Amino acid sequence: MTEAFSPAGIVNDVNSQDHFPGIAQMRQLADLIVCHAHDMTEGVVRTAVHHLFIRKSQNGITG
Known part of the structure; x- marks a missing residue:
């Protein structure tokens, strides 16, 4: 996650079905x-x- 930051990119990343599937990625x-x-x-x-x-x-991530 060292690429240029884009506020709209955060929302797109959150909405991506495959980009952040696990708890480590959610924390990131x-x-x-x-x-x-x-x-x-x-x-x-x-x-x-x-x-x-x-x-x-x-x-299904809790906590």
Whole structure:
């Protein structure tokens, strides 16, 4: 995850069916959201986190 950061890319990554399938990848994505939150509007952060939780629950990940 060293490529150029794109706020829209975070939401796309969260919505990807195959890109972040496991708990390690979910944690990595959550870290990415936190690290770049200052570059995003509140709405983009909320959308990314919302979609992250949807993907998390769809994958049966708890905690």
